[in-house]
Amino acid sequence: MTYSIAQAAERSGLSIDTLRYYERIGLVDPPARDSGGRRTYSDEDLGWLVFLTRLRTTGMPIRMMREYAQLRHRGDATTSRRKQMLYEHRTSVRERIAELQSCLDVLEYKITHYEQIESTFVEGITVEGITA
Amino acid sequence: MTYSIAQAAERSGLSIDTLRYYERIGLVDPPARDSGGRRTYSDEDLGWLVFLTRLRTTGMPIRMMREYAQLRHRGDATTSRRKQMLYEHRTSVRERIAELQSCLDVLEYKITHYEQIESTFVEGITVEGITA
DNA sequence: GGTTGACCTGGAGTGCACTCCAGCTCCTAC
DNA sequence: GTAGGAGCTGGAGTGCACTCCAGGTCAACC
Numbered sequence: 001m002t003y004s005i006a007q008a009a010e011r012s013g014l015s016i017d018t019l020r021y022y023e024r025i026g027l028v029d030p031p032a033r034d035s036g037g038r039r040t041y042s043d044e045d046l047g048w049l050v051f052l053t054r055l056r057t058t059g060m061p062i063r064m065m066r067e068y069a070q071l072r073h074r075g076d077a078t079t080s081r082r083k084q085m086l087y088e089h090r091t092s093v094r095e096r097i098a099e100l101q102s103c104l105d106v107l108e109y110k111i112t113h114y115e116q117i118e119s120t121f122v123e124g125i126t127v128e129g130i131t132a
Numbered sequence: 133m134t135y136s137i138a139q140a141a142e143r144s145g146l147s148i149d150t151l152r153y154y155e156r157i158g159l160v161d162p163p164a165r166d167s168g169g170r171r172t173y174s175d176e177d178l179g180w181l182v183f184l185t186r187l188r189t190t191g192m193p194i195r196m197m198r199e200y201a202q203l204r205h206r207g208d209a210t211t212s213r214r215k216q217m218l219y220e221h222r223t224s225v226r227e228r229i230a231e232l233q234s235c236l237d238v239l240e241y242k243i244t245h246y247e248q249i250e251s252t253f254v255e256g257i258t259v260e261g262i263t264a
Numbered sequence: 265g266g267t268t269g270a271c272c273t274g275g276a277g278t279g280c281a282c283t284c285c286a287g288c289t290c291c292t293a294c
Numbered sequence: 295g296t297a298g299g300a301g302c303t304g305g306a307g308t309g310c311a312c313t314c315c316a317g318g319t320c321a322a323c324c
Contacts, residue, residue: 004300004301005300005301006300006301015282015283016301017282017283017284018281018282018283020302020303021281021282021283035290036289036290036291036301036302037289037290037301037302038290038291038300038301038302039301039302051242054235054238054239056281057231057232057235058232058235058236058239061280061281062280062281062282063280079246082246083243083246086239086242086243086246087243089239090236090239090240090243093232093235093236093239094236096232097229097232097233097236099189100189100190100225100228100229100232101229103186103189103190103225104190104222104225104226104229106186107186107190107218107221107222107225108222110183110218111215111218111219111222114211114214114215114218136270136271137270137271138270138271147312147313148271149312149313149314150311150312150313152272152273153311153312153313167320167321168271168272168319168320168321169271169272169319169320170270170271170272170320171271171272188311193310193311194310194311194312195310265324266323266324267322267323267324268321268322268323268324269320269321269322269323270319270320270321271318271319271320271321272317272318272319272320273316273317273318273319274315274316274317275314275315275316276313276314276315276316277312277313277314277315278311278312278313278314279310279311279312279313280309280310280311281308281309281310282307282308282309283306283307283308283309284305284306284307284308285304285305285306285307286303286304286305286306287302287303287304288301288302288303289300289301289302289303290299290300290301290302291298291299291300291301292297292298292299292300293296293297293298293299294295294296294297294298
């Protein structure tokens with residue numbers, strides 16, 4: 001099963017331009033071409049694209065994804081390196097979730113106490129209180 | 133109690149340049165100045181800065197923070213509008229956390245099954261499996 | 265009174281991740 | 295056989311959020 005660039009875009013959630021951009025910067029291997037020179041994405045290509053979108057969604061910078069892609073390209077010898085990268089990334093995602101959660105808590109508090117807080121914002125809550 | 137720009141930067145976690153930038157774009161009111169023309173931040177200024185960093189950390193774009201700042205500037209009449217903005221922002225933060233969590237789950241799965249997945253990436257997990 | 269260091273201003277530069285464009289080719293349908 | 299639409303390339307442009315810079319002021323200390 002192969003997919004046109006439009007289909008690959010739809011299935012990966014990336015735009016057509018982004019697919020070509022990712023290829024240009026070496027994040028994805030150039031896909032096969034049909035007789036007319038058009039890109040044809042395989043299921044494997046799609047799988048990789050979907051995985052990349054996960055990494056991107058979780059905030060991995062493109063240069064790191066590229067590093068991962070390059071390691072992947074070098075095959076099994078780099079498995080542990082890649083695993084290590086995923087470990088580290090997992091940690092940072094967890095930290096990011098915790099950070100968001102903590103800000104969310106402040107937000108909840110602020111919403112709940114909105115009227116009071118508005119007038120006594122600094123003393124009561126933001127500086128001495130929850131913020132700490 | 134007042135603070136120099138360097139102290140305000142340290143306490144808010146923003147850089148000195150960012151403090152001046154925020155002022156320039158109308159995100160914070162111009163603070164008082166001392167006799168030498170230097171900015172002196174009050175506790176209230178600090179409280180606002182800290183709150184802004186929360187919004188920023190949770191991904192609120194600057195133009196929205198500015199909108200909020202403008203409403204705040206117009207006083208009590210805009211309380212419900214601002215509350216509404218916080219409600220909506222809360223929703224988007226919750227969604228973001230859920231999105232991160234779901235990607236994290238995939239990542240965990242990938243890490244746990246790393247060796248197997250490497251060879252059967254597409255069929256087993258990414259396209260038909262968890263991804264869905 | 266000279267040097268140092270923090271701060272000032274307006275404006276230019278940066279890094280990231282796309283996104284858009286002109287001008288072209290190729291296939292399909294009428 | 296031509297009109298339309300999808301796709302192609304190289305390169306330029308965009309939006310965001312800072313970040314840096316040159317050239318200056320000001321207060322304090324030696």
